[in-house]
Amino acid sequence: MLTRDFVGGVASIAIGTVYLYFAYQLRISALDDSMGPGGLPRVYGWLLVGLGAVLTIQAIVSRRMAMASDATGGRDEWDGQGRKILHAAGLLAIGTGYVLVIETLGYLLSVAVLLLVTTLYLGAGNKGRALAVAVLGAVFLWVMFVIVLGVRMPSGVLASLGL
Amino acid sequence: METLTHTAAFLLDWHVILAALIGVTWGIMGGALPGISPSITMALLLPFTYTLDPTSAIVLLASTYIGAEYGGSVPAILIRTPGTNAAAATVIDGYEMNRQGKAGLALGISLYSGVIGSLFGLAMLMTLSGPLAQVALAFTPMAYFALGILGLSVIATLSGENLVKGMIAAILGLIIATIGSDPVTGGTRFTFGSAELLGGIEPVMIMVGLFAMSELLVQASKRGQDERVTSRPRIQFPDWPLAKRLIPAQMIGNGIGTFEGVMPGAGGTIASFMAYNEARRWSRYPEEFGKGSPEGIAAPETANNTVAETALVPLLSFGIPGSNSTAILLGGFLIHGIVPGPMLFQKSGEVVYGLYAGLFTAAIGQLLIGMAMLPVCIWLVNRPRPYLNAFIFALILSGIYSIHNEAFDLGIMIAAGVLGFFMRMLRFPFLPTVLGLVLGYLVESNFRRSLVLSGDDWMIFVDDRISLGLLILSFLFIGGSIAKRVYDMLRHRPSATFSENAES
Known part of the structure; x- marks a missing residue:
């Protein structure tokens, strides 16, 4: 189950979540524009979490499809x-x-x-x-x-x- | 004509000449080392460029790129191991010629074709960059934002096997770009009380970490004897009948190299293989290909050297780096506070003309330095890896420390190296991260400025004609790439692997 894509997807979700936490902590000032300093960081954070989820799902689906057609398992890609x-x-x-x-x-x-x-x-x-x-x-x-x-x-x- | 006059003034500038010759020499040595790509060779030099004047710094980096493209063919011909990805096509016939005892001639064809490719590419660069930059003079904040998006859209073609991974890698770069001062209000973000992070993270730390440090971390696990060069060939240039026979293959290399270089994301590797294929298709001796055909060396070497110059067209005109090597060159510009793109020719014209002069010097100098450096390249290729890698490690750490004399910078670079190591392991491409990092500020500052100007009316990006055009172009770029992926999937053809553009 732990393919490279799966690990990459989960890591992206984790990094995105931590980044989002800090992005929401950014202070808002009366001088800020409508987006503010946290506007785009929040967008990036959510995008990272979303794309991480897509990659994770892709990894799970392709792993299931691979298992259905081949029973050799996926340990090879982590060997060494x-x-x-x-x-x-x-x-x-x-x-x-x-x-x-x-x-x-x-x-x-x-x-x-x-x-x-x-x-x-x-x-x-x-x-x-x-x-x-x-x-x-x-x-x-x-x-x-x-x-x-x-x-x-x-x-x-x-x-x-x-x- | 005006461009030629301005460029000629720099041809006798000894700073430019010295930078070009050192760059080519360094590039040839770096390119000759398997595993050390042109971008890594350039990244190793980045810290040194802080102490140079902007023109010399840019010439040094660009000349390194040219030298590395030739250097890559040396181990390709001698030990069947391409020093760079772009030299992979040269292996096919180059190594065969070596086996037939014609290593010197194979190296001569590679060097001579590389010089032709470089000179042709430079002519194309000088012809195309200026007029394209003129178009960009009318740019508004909205257009700059759209330009940043266009730059990021290159990710669609650089993501290799998985577009999602490319997008994740780009967002990582954008995230790193948000560290430091807010581009509009000046407030601090993600600095966690660290004074060192107030000015943000300089791209050079991340680039050296991602490219060079991560390569060393990967090589740390490789033990064992590398293949050694046992022969001592001397470069031999083709005689007139052979040179005449090579002209069509070189013209094919020039044409394909120009097209692929100008297209962001294509790169020297694709150009080399396309040129090889086309040269075989149009050759009068197609049966010799794969068995030591001189045209099989001339076409790819001309193509990848042409790309080394024409890849600068989108960088100089629009500030969009289309490959790892041009991204490193962009880092060199940014170190000196110069932003490539629409205003480059107006604000720092002397740097551009100096660059043209430096590239010309580098192309010509390559001929002599390539001959002189062959024994050095063979000596380097034969060095035991532990010594070579230890020296590169010390060079990286010394170079990064010398920038601000702060151990903190070393920490950032090492952290970027670890990130790069795991990105390699999980098969994420690097270039989108570098693109996100260098374009992040441009995108965010101009996006927010546009909204301030329009009173938060998002239609401003559509109302501005240049912005609209660039956004449509970005959409076509991404849409075209997705359509190609779907087409390949339906035809059961594999998409490009993750590493195809990783080191071009």
Whole structure:
């Protein structure tokens, strides 16, 4: 029953409902035009809920029709998806970690750690090579952003070294 | 003539020349990497354009698009893996020529046809954009609203297998566009007390997240060895008899590329396959197609490079991006406070002429850079994926942080990446979301302004002739797409898959 379209439809209804809740909380002012700041957001919210419902119904109908003609079930389309989500979550965690440490550790150090952890996480076998790529890559990016483009990146713990 | 004179003035501007050459180089490298589409290659550059002047920024992005279209043919010919969707048609005969030991000639035909396509496409762009924009000078708020609706109606042809999914994706974009200040009263909406959200969410964060970050999240699960290039070919251009033989195929590519580029939603992939089919139909050697026909490379490569230029016609004239790549280019315009469309030629004419000059430089430069970059492309294609993806990840995070020096922006981009990852998994198209995001403000502000002007009389949208015309056009666009879907359903023909326009 849980086809991709079904999940997409239910997710749309959920997002639409939450958005509608906040759209109805928007304050009305005496200076507002007839639509007001909440006018179109409410339309969008209802459209999202409505289209989500249509997609859900479509998914249920096509699933029933598929089951009537073929008894093999619909598990195939989710095969391996859990593993993909887990792998993606790992990379996401690395990115989130970078966001949390960039201002404390500074750009140069955090981008070097990011490169090292990411290459190892993505399956680089040679640890020495990964370390070398991380160090050289970080220096390259630092030169490009800080020296060439003149971007003010955080120095963090290396502030005393002027990096 | 006036356009040519203005454009010529920019041909010696070193900012434009440099941006064009860097863009082509970057584009060729990005296009050569399977999985990195032209739009992702462009999205990676978006954060860097903040520090550039508007003309250089737009030239850089547009030249990247041109370079990526050629770059995509390199792995298509060498390892039977198209670097871009539009290069998929090149695989058929390109790889066959490689197997016959003619990889250098196949790459030469691809490069040379790409340059012809780019130059022809540029001529079409310069001919069509100005006059179309003139029409749009008489635009009122009602017409702008209708223009936004016309832009959104492109969704009908971009939704792939399911129109409902395309519409949901568009509404997600419209919803994101409502975050920040209200366009009429200036009050805050959906900011939840966050000062960072007061100005709204910049499209660049969402675009980089949706296109580039989500691709990395998808690739995080792919382990294993990619195919490697073992040969070391050198580019070889066709001799005169072969070049003469390729002319009809290239003309077909030019014609189809022009038509498909100007039509929002069509894109380079469709143009390439159509050009391939037509070239086979009209060829004097149809039996060679599929067995290493040079025309089988020339037609699709000319077509997709023509599209890279003519796809800018609806963007420059009306502000409507018809593909992911032009949506990213629109993001580049918006970063610099320039709104493509009716007033672009009046308010920022120098950017348009600089863009034309940059595209010309890029097309010519592509010939030399394409030859010089071949060993680099082969080296890049052979790099282990973990190192390449880690570097792209660091580049994205660094680029986004450099825009405002705020970790908050990284959070927004990563959140957009997660959204994109699940949209890919659930097979929702991206482009409608980007369209909703970039057209949301235009639609809402002009809709509400029109109602204020008319005293809440909705007939104002019908009374304004331009608005009425554009609304009818939108209706025809959507109606035509639905009719085609119904026709396909009745004939038991599958509609386009979700990914067909995902990365064009």
